[in-house]
Amino acid sequence: MINFLLQVWKTEKEKDIFDMENVNKKKLFRFTTIGSVDNGKSTLIGRLLHDSKAIYADQYEQLKNNQNSWQTEEINLAYLTDGLKREREEGITIDVAYRYFSTPRRKFVIVDSPGHIEYTRNMITGSSNANAALILIDAQKGLDEQTKRHTIISSLLKIGHIVVCINKMDKVKYQKGVFEKIRKEYEEFTSKLNFSDVRFVPISALKGDNVVIKSGNMPWYQGPTLMYLLESMYFSSDRDLVNCRFPIQSVREKEGRKYISGTIAGGVFKNGDKIMVLPLMKITMIKNIFLYNKNIQEAFPPMSITMELADALNVRRGMIIARPNNIPVGSKILDAMLCWFDDRGILLKNKKYILFSGSKKVFCKVKEIFYKININTLHRDFEYDIIQANDIARVKLMIEDIIFYDSFYINKNTGSFILINPETNNTVAAVMMR
Numbered sequence: 001m002i003n004f005l006l007q008v009w010k011t012e013k014e015k016d017i018f019d020m021e022n023v024n025k026k027k028l029f030r031f032t033t034i035g036s037v038d039n040g041k042s043t044l045i046g047r048l049l050h051d052s053k054a055i056y057a058d059q060y061e062q063l064k065n066n067q068n069s070w071q072t073e074e075i076n077l078a079y080l081t082d083g084l085k086r087e088r089e090e091g092i093t094i095d096v097a098y099r100y101f102s103t104p105r106r107k108f109v110i111v112d113s114p115g116h117i118e119y120t121r122n123m124i125t126g127s128s129n130a131n132a133a134l135i136l137i138d139a140q141k142g143l144d145e146q147t148k149r150h151t152i153i154s155s156l157l158k159i160g161h162i163v164v165c166i167n168k169m170d171k172v173k174y175q176k177g178v179f180e181k182i183r184k185e186y187e188e189f190t191s192k193l194n195f196s197d198v199r200f201v202p203i204s205a206l207k208g209d210n211v212v213i214k215s216g217n218m219p220w221y222q223g224p225t226l227m228y229l230l231e232s233m234y235f236s237s238d239r240d241l242v243n244c245r246f247p248i249q250s251v252r253e254k255e256g257r258k259y260i261s262g263t264i265a266g267g268v269f270k271n272g273d274k275i276m277v278l279p280l281m282k283i284t285m286i287k288n289i290f291l292y293n294k295n296i297q298e299a300f301p302p303m304s305i306t307m308e309l310a311d312a313l314n315v316r317r318g319m320i321i322a323r324p325n326n327i328p329v330g331s332k333i334l335d336a337m338l339c340w341f342d343d344r345g346i347l348l349k350n351k352k353y354i355l356f357s358g359s360k361k362v363f364c365k366v367k368e369i370f371y372k373i374n375i376n377t378l379h380r381d382f383e384y385d386i387i388q389a390n391d392i393a394r395v396k397l398m399i400e401d402i403i404f405y406d407s408f409y410i411n412k413n414t415g416s417f418i419l420i421n422p423e424t425n426n427t428v429a430a431v432m433m434r
Contacts, residue, residue, distance in 0.1 A: 035136030318360030
């Protein structure tokens, strides 16, 4: 969900990959796999890992040794990813699973998102920071309601690149007509959604057709393999390089000099730039920028840097740096889309929650619930009873202190927050600014 949420749930292994990105000059590409139950998400991930030589020999041998118990002709590559005992027993993906592999061109983080409707919140959590979404459609079943639901959520999350993997082509004898029919139906469905880049690939995750290796079973398909798309897809423009945003995560002072650290959320900062500290509304200048203790001339998302300010202002953690002529919206009233996570309680109006904005915490209340989104149709439901786990609704939040933000569709980093129940300290909702 939302960039900040992914930072909360990000594993240490992914953090290591992220931190090394600028050192090794190999771009990190995050993609999520989405699809209805039994459409082959886990098998596809297993195939990607296997065919790109990203699994250990002993893992593969274990799969081969267990093949007889599965009573299948092919090795069940899905077991490379379905690690939870309940997942193995029920044959479904429940939790968000992160997998990592690398090719000569890129490093990859795979987010395996659950397909059941009751795990919508898990899908939002996992998919929020993805550069692309792989949406799997079973060639035998065609476009179903769950696929439509996942596509709509991908649009709400502003995932810029969609790769529709029409899977199990081996089950329909690799017929071009089946592929073209599903492709046309999907294009008609997404014509009203906010997607700028949608690709289609006919594959068989089980057999390996068009996943990493070009298939000889579908000579009518002249497009690239899935792996080629993932390696070559251009995604740098997905970042906001226009609006300069730098949430302050830590502050230190040394020999009278003020240093602030954090991760750039938007724009390009250069030495000598005039900047404004919010909410102080004070203007100062960037004296130096440091990356890994090395002085650099400019910085941009998603670099984690330290700035030396020209003036010793009273800056604190939770403040945000912007350009004087381009500052985010500041308000105590927020009009936002909210996804409710908590399966132990419903959303309560006028109850006090903690809104976590970057590194700033502030109390807030939900003053109004305008409507609930019907995830199947994207229609607005004004006759809702309650807002419970997996529901998405438009709400008005009243904040105790001013918050600076951008629209989620302009900048995911500064346009998204989380809500925490102060009584349990559990994260209960994700908030996306309109």
